[in-house]
Amino acid sequence: MFGYVTIDKLELKVKDYYKYRAYYCGLCKTLKERHGRFGQMTLTYDMTFLILVLTSLYEKEPESAKQRCLAHPASKHWMLWNQFSEYAADLNIALAFHNFADDWADEKKISGYAGAVYLKKSYKKIADKYPRQCQKIEEGLKKLGECEQRNEENLDIVSDCFGEIMGELFVYQEDEWQDNLRQLGYYLGKFIYLLDAYDDLPEDIKKGNYNPFKAMAGQPEYHEICEEILEMLMAECAREYEKLPLLENADILHNILYTGVWVKYKTKKLGEEKNNDSRSI
Template sequence: MFGYVNIYEPELKVRDFRKYKSYYCGLCHTLKERYGFLGQMTLTYDMTFAVVLLTSLYEAETEHITCPCKVHPVKKQDMLVNEYTAYAADMNMVLAYFHMKDDWVDEKKISGFAGTYALHRKVKKIIKKYPRQSRVICRSLKELAACEREGVTDIDIPAGCFGRLMSELFVYRKDHWEERLRTLGFFLGKFIYIMDAYEDLEKDVKEGCYNPLKETADRPDHEDRCRQILQMMIAECCAGFEQLPCLLDVDILRNILYDGVWNRYKKVQQQKKEAKE
């Protein structure tokens, strides 16, 4: 369900692209340092956005380092790391842990059991450090699983579960910016969930998997309805963002929120166009 909150590279200046890549590589490096290869496997663009946003909002002191990378072995990679990189890495692991735990409990997936067992000790320390976020992540994922079991057709309900999860992740600390960060995170989370359901709809229909958009898939206004809902969600998200005093890397953040989040939607539209032709 992650991977939608990315940059739109054609509209991003070269220096901003390089800086964004340094944030991304910094998060990857931190995951490896703290949690090994399994940690790196949880890397997402979405949490990279959280790093850039929180760094900009709180004007954090950021360290520039260069480290070797197996993906790019020829040259050492530029990386930017700070306290929010570490926070995002921890949240990545908590998300991965509870997701794998649900896979084991609900579907008895061996991969879920193995992942839960491998991460248990490390995630236990994160939960103790961030009890508020951990409780909401656990509760929201359980609510999502319940929606799936019950076949809930009102997409606003499961999307709201994921929205609450994301809103909690963006609140690093309870302060003056808490309410606005929650607004941004809530509507961004709903956008991500709805976009994921929209992208997977055809596959889910064929495979008989849960998707709350199935009920309206045959309606003539289905495409327009989905687009309007997505636009409303990201508009509310952007309104929350614009109320934050972000100056550092604001061009990167706006590129993501106004253009990058639509990358996958445009891809789906192109695929549908090619299928018709």
């Protein structure tokens, strides 16, 4: 479900691209230090966005270093990390644990069982440290499972489940910014869930899996309706983003929210249009 909240590389300045990569690599480094190499494998771009938002909002200077890693063994590369990298790394593990557990419960995937067993101890520590966030993850995923069981077709209801999870994760601490951060994460979470469902629909139909878009997929204006829904969600997300005093990393954050989140969608749409054109020839 993750991997949509990333940069639009072609529209980003070179210096900002390397800075973004440095935060991403810093998160990778933090995952390894706190949760081992297996934890490092759960790395997502989405949590890098969270780090950038919190770093900018709370004006925390990151630590900086050039280091080698398994992915880049030949030469040292720039890394940036801070307390929000640790926060994002822990929440990344919490989400990964539940994802593995669901894979085992729903599809009896051995990889899901192995992942859940490996991360169980780490998750318990994270749940003790961040009870508010982890409780919301558990509640949201339970609601999502119930939606899937009853084959929920209401897009707003089913996307609320993941929206509420992301909303809570964006609240690092309960202060004057918590409402705006929660709303920002909420709309972003709804967007991620629905974009992922839209992306997975052909495969879900083939496999007989649940997907909230199945009921409307046959409508003539299906793709236009989906795009309109996604645009409205990102408009709400951007509205909350604009309320926050985010100056540091502003160009990167702006790039992610206004163009980066659409990269995979536009790539898929372009591919479908080319396929349709080839069929019509």
